[in-house]
Amino acid sequence: MAEPKRESAGCVGFVTVRRSAEHGYFGGYLIVNFHGRPLEFHCTLPVKPSRAQEILFGRTLDDFICGEQITKALVSKAKLNTNLIFTDCMAAISSRLVSDHPIAMLQPRADSSQAEPGLAIPISAADNLAHFRLGxxxxxxxxxxxxxxxxxxQxxxxxxxDVDLHxxxxxxxxxxxxxxxxARAA
Amino acid sequence: MFVESFSTRSPKSPQSNADRIAAASITPTHNWAGIEFVDSLTLAPDDSLVSVDENFGSACQASLANAPSIHLHTLQLDAPEVSVIPIRLPTSALKTIGFTFPESPNFLVPEQKEAALPDGTPPANNASGTTSAGGKASGRTRFRPPKDLVKLEDRLYFLLQPPLETLLSSAKLDFPFKPFPYQYEGIAFLFPREMAILADEMGLGKTMQAITAVRMLLLARQLRNVLLVCPKPLVTNWVREFHLWAPEIPITVVEGDQAKRQYNWQQTSIPVRIANYELMMRDRELLENPDSHFDLVILDEAQRIKNRNSTTAQIVRALPRTRSWALTGTPIENSVEDLVNIFEFLSPGYLRDDMHLKSIGKATRDYILRRTKDKVLTEMPPKMFRDEQLDLTPSQIDSYRTAEDEGIVHLSEMGDTLTIQHVFELVLRLKQICNFDPKTGASCKLERLEADLEEIATSGQKAIVFSQWVETLEKLGVALDRFGPLQYHGRIPSAKRDGVIAQFKQDPSKHVILMSYGAGSVGLNLQFCQYVFLFDRWWNPAVEDQAVNRAHRIGVSGPVTVTRMMAAGTIEQRIHDVLEQKRELFNQLFAETAAPRTIGLSQDEIFGLFNLKHPIQHKKQAA
Known part of the structure; x- marks a missing residue:
């Protein structure tokens, strides 16, 4: 039975998934206070989809692995209840289908560089997104x-x-x- | 439905059965797989099929006259069987690892009272021009865990911290000046480390970086009890810098008679104590108290412990402590042994004297941070060196040649009793003659210096003149009287030295300050001077660099001209060549390039200044 989550005033979650061609998917979830200081961090061991999953999920594989599997698992492991969850990985938004936690994708800055060498941010097949501006x-x-x-x-x-969301x-x-x-060596 | 069998015959007809069936009325209905099926077949009334056993007569012959009987059967054709293969998709829960971090304090600086500096100067943090780190932080200086931190949770704790600028911003820490990016990097370097050497070139603000790192660690409650040890002349400078950069931190200076010092050492309510090296020796017994433990000990001008066997080095190494930081602009003054001995304070036994230079460079990389001005302050006014090779005056030449010839003859005659000390004595005597002729007082260097100072004074500028001898400085003081010279050396009491610096800075009639390398080469901020003269040369280029950097440091308003005076064709010229080699050694270690050609000044090289040979080695070779 899952432990009830602790409440902490003004904490925010940031979840992301990176994909390595060699090792699979890595997910990380960081909860910070309103000054950006870390309170909790969770990460997955590398997740490698099976051949059957690749065939059956097709172009929706990233959404399934990143959202329904990794993001859901990470958020459920956290001890703190966050007010908001942000992600820079569009495929993670599909976690909303299997979770009660609202999650928003942060569109990359124009000058931002994509991920780290050897790691990619998984893409999404989803086209049902609503866009809005916050600050x-x-x-x-x-x-x-x-x-x-x-x-x-709200x-x-x-x-x-008091943090830069990126x-x-x-x-x-x-x-x-x-x-x-x-993953670094990859 | 299909014809299953025919069991009748007619004896009247000679036709074969096949002919008879062909002649019958057939109602074809289905054709499947090439086989024709019929629903019914009707023979002609007068016809009958011949029994297949026509040629075998039997008792049943009579029954063959009966009409044929046709039986129809219905057969069910089965549909092909479909096999289903289930594919199982893994549904097991993903494996995750997680860490929780303590709810950190918010680094908020407590409300503070207006505290005046010892000299009455108001605290600078509220003065106009202060810079608050509040507001949107722009830089991204990240904390990096030291390599000796093994536990993943500890490493992630530092990696997951927000950038230093964000931390300072959220803490609303005030700074008198906005730190340079490399200073943020220095703070982020010190913050997570239990042992570190901040070896920035002089003038880059090691003091400020150390104070800010201490300030943050105190606010994060990772420190409670800090001891800072520095040379005695720098104590007031540190007090001033603490008031400037961390005005909310209470500090105490360990000083006074033994009873007062004992009280200072035992005080636990003040988080930062400042003591000088000389005093550490006197208070050795007090420091051996097993209850006294420091969370952090900082050694300023850590080259003071480069001699491993010195009492000072032994005392500071024995201090019970958790963190050890060393600040020095010259981690290597003479040889890599200096660095090895500083590491004896940080982590005894970590380095060995016999380690290869490359190995030392590799082993120390994570613990030493060194930046030079030309790398980090690209916009700082340049430092220009001018090597003045001056010809001795005729009387100086006479004195010099006589002294050198006699000296060398004397040294040669000493045979096995010759020591390096004897060589040094001759060197010093010759160098003094290069400064002033002992008989006439003539000086080629003084002539040049006077000419330069005329120009400097006329333009309202100020200059620093360095010498290794107080006697030389006093002679210069008399000769340069019209430029308002001030003296700053070992014969000036410590209590008066701050006043000398203040007068030099504020009094427009004081155009030159005469300093000894020993007293004036560390901890002073004289960036309002744009001219530095090295009247004679020190043995060690690092000490010369320190001296020059009194003027060429942050805040300098224009280029600094450094005039290195040397008498052409003399011992000074030869020493200059050796110094250049030592400078090369330093650069090679910190540039992590190949091993240097030579390390330091060997005894042979010192003897070689006069074409002499080391007596003991010479003897061995002869044997």
Missing amino acids: DYDLSVSSRFAGDEAIFK RWHELKL EPFERIAEALLEAHPA
């Missing part, structure tokens, strides 16, 4: 959950975060490489 950030949520946008806007104004993903990526040195 300086462009976000997308699953359009099947029409209320998510309003939830994000909590965003309540939290008054920055924590760099930390997670580095932490993933630290936890899985093989």
